[in-house]
Amino acid sequence: METSTMHTILLFKHWAFDSWKCFRLLRIFDGLSVVIHSTSSADIYIGELIHLRYLALTCEPVRQTITLVSNSLYRLQHLQTLIFRIKEFIRDTDGRVVPQGLPQLHQEYMEFEFWRLPNLRHLILLDGFLPDPSTKSFEQISSMENLQTLCLMKDFKCSERFLEMLPNLKKLGVIYSYKSTYETGWSQYCLLNLVRLHRLEKLNLYAEPYPSLRAYDLPQNIAFPSALKKLSLSGNDMGMIGWLPNLQVLKLKRHACHGPEWETSEGEFCRLKVLLIDSTDLVQWTTESSHFPKLEQLTLFECNKLRGIPFMHVVVQNIV
Structure with a gap:
């Protein structure tokens, strides 16, 4: 053959x-x-x-x-x-x-x-x-x-x-x-x-x-x-994710955020460039622009209960 x-x-x-x-x-x-x-x-x-x-x-x-x-x-x-x-x-x-x-x-x-x-x-x-x-x-x-x-x-x-x-x-x-x-x-x-x-x-x-x-x-x-x-x-849930020193892309999908409130702290997400939040019961998001100093892209999908987006120096790509 x-x-x-x-x-x-x-x-x-x-x-x-x-x-x-x-x-x-x-x-x-x-x-x-x-x-x-x-x-x-x-x-x-x-x-x-x-x-x-x-x-x-x-x-x-x-x-x-x-x-x-x-x-x-x-x-x-x-x-x-x-x-x-x-x-x-x-x-x-x-x-x-x-x-x-x-x-x-x-x-x-x-x-x-x-x-x-x-x-x-x-x-x-x-x-x-x-x-x-x-x-x-x-x-x-x-x-x-x-x-x-x-x-x-x-x-x-x-x-x-x-x-x-x-x-x-x-x-x-x-x-x-x-x-x-x-x-x-x-x-x-x-x-x-x-x-x-x-x-x-x-x-x-x-x-x-x-x-x-x-x-x-x-x-x-x-x-x-x-x-x-x-x-x-x-x-x-968020846990200690914010303190990961090299994190650049974070995608929270399908109830990764439990509960109605999320409050970030100074020093968290120091290198984060991309943040996606998909399908959550989040109502109140409390943060400061200094908490996301490198953020370039924010995507929100099916966050129907969220009352507002906190002020951040970021390019908002999608809000659905």
């Missing part, structure tokens, strides 16, 4: 391969917009593409497909970017196909061999599942020094052992469901350990809002590293 000399393949509508073996010189493969359906193990054994630098895949929710794809990842020793998603299809009462998550299938059949990829820099899991770092699969892994991006982790537990493996992480995206946090509280996720990520510059944290503030203990169980430059929060 003759080997193609193509270095890049982008798929947009359908799965078009009979075998990976035809494309052993590929550097970039993006098949995220289609779903891998296998008819034989050769169709989905991506370990043949040993020159890959960039890989984006969506797998069908079939045990054989998930197992063969995940078990072959370790051979891609030059891979730098991995974007991975498992897509489930179910039908609603009208017979329409509806995508759903697949956590149980992940736990049973997904072997996360990408921890054995020494050159991996960016890992994005669009379904969000990540195995518990306390499992045996992590015992022989000392560090992933090249990893800079780890995004869209669901119910991510920041254990000391796991964060020690990521000394150069710069971007982290995490999602926490209401069901996983409401009954047991936030302490189980060890978010106080985030301060150990000394090079973290961007953090996106989404927490589904509680129906009430009962037992809402996230502010007491989270700490932010001082290197942060960009922070996007939802379901949190």
